Amino acid sequence: DTGVSQNPRHKITKRGQNVTFRCDPISEHNRLYWYRQTLGQGPEFLTYFQNEAQLEKSRLLSDRFSAERPKGSFSTLEIQRTEQGDSAMYLCASSAPGTGRETEAFFGQGTRLTVV
Amino acid sequence: LAKTTQPISMDSYEGQEVNITCSHNNIATNDYITWYQQFPSQGPRFIIQGYKTKVTNEVASLFIPADRKSSTLSLPRVSLSDTAVYYCLVAATNNAGNMLTFGGGTRLMVKP
Numbered sequence: 594d595t596g597v598s599q600n601p602r603h604k605i606t607k608r609g610q611n612v613t614f615r616c617d618p619i620s621e622h623n624r625l626y627w628y629r630q631t632l633g634q635g636p637e638f639l640t641y642f643q644n645e646a647q648l649e650k651s652r653l654l655s656d657r658f659s660a661e662r663p664k665g666s667f668s669t670l671e672i673q674r675t676e677q678g679d680s681a682m683y684l685c686a687s688s689a690p691g692t693g694r695e696t697e698a699f700f701g702q703g704t705r706l707t708v709v
Numbered sequence: 710l711a712k713t714t715q716p717i718s719m720d721s722y723e724g725q726e727v728n729i730t731c732s733h734n735n736i737a738t739n740d741y742i743t744w745y746q747q748f749p750s751q752g753p754r755f756i757i758q759g760y761k762t763k764v765t766n767e768v769a770s771l772f773i774p775a776d777r778k779s780s781t782l783s784l785p786r787v788s789l790s791d792t793a794v795y796y797c798l799v800a801a802t803n804n805a806g807n808m809l810t811f812g813g814g815t816r817l818m819v820k821p
Contacts, residue, residue: 597752626809635796635811636753649808684752686809696743696800698809700752 595619597701599685605707606675613671614704618687625668626698627660628684636684642668643690675708682706713797718816727784729815731797734778740799742773742780747794747814756795757782784817792819 598617606612618625623644628636639658640650644665653659657675662668672679682705686698714732721727733742741760745753757764759771759780770783784791794814800807 628811635794635814638808638810641808686752688809694758696741696758696798696807696809697755698753700754703750703752 597685597687597699599683599701599704601704602702603705603707605709608675608677608708610675611671611673612675612706613669614683614685614706615667615669616685616701617667618685619689619699620666622687622689622699623665624688624690624698625662626686626688627668627670628686629654630682630684630703631680639670672706675706677708680706680708713799713812715795715797715812715815717813718818720818720820721787722820723788724786727787727791727817727819729782729784729795729797729817730779731782732779733797733799736777736799737801739801741801742771742777743798743800743809744769744771744782745796745798745811747796753796753811787817787819789819789821791817793817 600615626641627639630636638652640653640660642662645662657673660670682703684703686700688698741758743758744756746756747753757769757771759773761773764771772781794816796811796814800809
């Protein structure tokens, strides 16, 4: 399967712990997006990359959130000192610019985080 | 960033045509209009993208008037499996990058 892969699919953590999620985009896609989605709401944009450059990070929810894409391939999203309000689905997506289809992003299945 | 407004929910019956309208009054010249579909516990899935006039693919049609301040997603002859949330987005497709920003979407319920 050459789609967007996210790991883990589910994560349960205790409040105050750090968590890291991984996203492997479709191999030829150089744009990568992170979103958070809570029940009944649309996906909330967090950040995105073009290759290894993080083009927008002002939407990250707090300084506890950070994302990296060191080699322009996979990406990680880290949440430090988790809080119960961080419980949500975290979605990753990738797209391929220059094809006229930049707004066609392919989403992974998401990582569901539960903070207890 | 152009903000979009769409109905919170819609009901339909199997076999009917469904039209979901989205308003985007502040759309910029280089913005495209894109629609996504999302089923529960899955990531959104791209449906269709357009700039002006009409675009049609195997799944849906997208109607965009000349002023581009609104758009209408048309789903022909819906089935129960079309029950989902539909999101309208406007985003640029230039090499400077684009943020795909989702709103609340329209929850479509298709009834038998």
